[in-house]
Amino acid sequence: GAVVSQHPSWVICKSGTSVKIECRSLDFQATTMFWYRQFPKQSLMLMATSNEGSKATYEQGVEKDKFLINHASLTLSTLTVTSAHPEDSSFYICSAAVRGIERKPQHFGDGTRLSIL
Amino acid sequence: GENVEQHPSTLSVQEGDSAVIKCTYSDSASNYFPWYKQELGKGPQLIIDIRSNVGEKKDQRIAVTLNKTAKHFSLHITETQPEDSAVYFCAASIGGGATNKLIFGTGTLLAVQP
Numbered sequence: 001g002a003v004v005s006q007h008p009s010w011v012i013c014k015s016g017t018s019v020k021i022e023c024r025s026l027d028f029q030a031t032t033m034f035w036y037r038q039f040p041k042q043s044l045m046l047m048a049t050s051n052e053g054s055k056a057t058y059e060q061g062v063e064k065d066k067f068l069i070n071h072a073s074l075t076l077s078t079l080t081v082t083s084a085h086p087e088d089s090s091f092y093i094c095s096a097a098v099r100g101i102e103r104k105p106q107h108f109g110d111g112t113r114l115s116i117l
Numbered sequence: 118g119e120n121v122e123q124h125p126s127t128l129s130v131q132e133g134d135s136a137v138i139k140c141t142y143s144d145s146a147s148n149y150f151p152w153y154k155q156e157l158g159k160g161p162q163l164i165i166d167i168r169s170n171v172g173e174k175k176d177q178r179i180a181v182t183l184n185k186t187a188k189h190f191s192l193h194i195t196e197t198q199p200e201d202s203a204v205y206f207c208a209a210s211i212g213g214g215a216t217n218k219l220i221f222g223t224g225t226l227l228a229v230q231p
Contacts, residue, residue, distance in 0.1 A: 044221045093160050097216040108160040
């Protein structure tokens with residue numbers, strides 16, 4: 001069964017709205033969570049790395065004030081898309097890992113499809 | 118910056134034939150190379166992975182080979198079945214192992230014709 005759960009799986013909202021996406025690790029404590037964005041027929045692009053109890057590290061070109069990440073516990077990280085616009089419409093995917101535990105590779109959630117009207 | 122190239126972008130095979138997808142990476146420090154299968158509307162699912170201290174790994178119909186000198190790694194699927202049809206992504210870890218961030222290839226759409 002799924003070990004990483006994302007919620008919601010699909011959201012449609014109006015331009016200007018802020019949207020929060022949750023990523024939960026269900027059966028292990030994730031010290032690190034990664035957030036990816038995937039546009040149609042394209043690859044996964046890493047947006048940021050979220051470490052429990054510290055500030056997220058953003059990839060070049062990703063606006064940290066636009067995509068707010070919180071990793072307040074070892075089982076939950078959230079991504080908030082603030083003042084979303086149509087160009088933010090995409091498939092957002094998280095993965096969870098236990099840093100340094102090489103035998104346990106990161107697991108991916110089933111993604112959240114965000115559509116901004 | 119770090120980069121992973123993947124070929125081909127599309128691959129069509131007859132059921133029962135083999136399929137091979139190839140990737141090249143740029144980061145010499147990468148030591149973990151997973152392969153993912155992604156079905157429509159879902160997240161990527163790990164199907165096999167290989168670490169830099171191993172040249173080949175096999176799991177039933179799926180195998181992965183790694184040439185660390187050439188920075189190449191490949192996915193081999195034998196006896197393909199229609200349910201193998203999906204998008205496949207290779208990835209390479211950046212600066213380390215399985216729990217480090219991953220750079221993904223551009224994906225291969227595999228179609229297995231019955």
